[in-house]
Amino acid sequence: xxxxxxxxxxxxxxxxxxxxxxxxxxxxxxxxxxxxxxxxxxxxxxxxxxxxxxxxxxxxxxxxxxxxxxxxxxxxxxxxxxxxxxxxxxxxxxxxxxxxxxxxxxxxxxxxxxxxxxxxxxxxxxxxxxxxxxxxxxxxxxxxxxxxxxxxxxxxxxxxxxxxxxxxxxxxxxxxxxxxxxxxxxxxxxxxxx
Numbered sequence: 001x002x003x004x005x006x007x008x009x010x011x012x013x014x015x016x017x018x019x020x021x022x023x024x025x026x027x028x029x030x031x032x033x034x035x036x037x038x039x040x041x042x043x044x045x046x047x048x049x050x051x052x053x054x055x056x057x058x059x060x061x062x063x064x065x066x067x068x069x070x071x072x073x074x075x076x077x078x079x080x081x082x083x084x085x086x087x088x089x090x091x092x093x094x095x096x097x098x099x100x101x102x103x104x105x106x107x108x109x110x111x112x113x114x115x116x117x118x119x120x121x122x123x124x125x126x127x128x129x130x131x132x133x134x135x136x137x138x139x140x141x142x143x144x145x146x147x148x149x150x151x152x153x154x155x156x157x158x159x160x161x162x163x164x165x166x167x168x169x170x171x172x173x174x175x176x177x178x179x180x181x182x183x184x185x186x187x188x189x190x191x192x193x194x
Contacts, residue, residue, distance in 0.1 A: 062094050077130055
């Protein structure tokens with residue numbers, strides 16, 4: 001009786017494990033051929049604020065980075081391999097040539113994340129068996145990291161504009177208080193003369 005139960009359990013385990021092995025093998029065979037195109041979704045870099053745009057225009061390496069991102073749309077694996085290598089070099093360049101006005105911890109951190117995402121994409125397409133789903137995921141993550149970088153740059157200039165506005169308002173208030181105190185002082189002088 002016990003031996004029969006043992007054989008039934010063993011048989012069930014073998015059947016279950018065989019089913020999982022074939023599912024795992026099916027998932028692993030998702031390999032990219034050269035005819036599939038990646039980056040089907042049109043990617044457009046978010047727009048910069050006016051102040052940020054002025055700074056970005058002076059940062060030529062970032063312009064190369066922007067152009068490099070657009071090269072991933074509707075291309076095959078070989079083009080992604082080449083473009084990811086170029087973009088990796090470009091991200092090295094932008095981290096080294098970041099303008100002083102943008103060289104702040106939050107922006108630099110987002111820049112490093114974008115650089116890491118480019119490296120991860122480059123690593124993914126260099127594998128001997130390229131998984132198309134993984135490449136698409138890496139592209140999405142790269143685009144997300146770039147969006148976060150642009151958002152951080154815009155927020156920096158937005159914060160600066162708010163600070164400047166606050167300082168101007170404080171200066172106006174000081175001038176009004178000074179005029180008021182001067183008028184009170186002048187009124188007291190008139191009262192003392194009379």
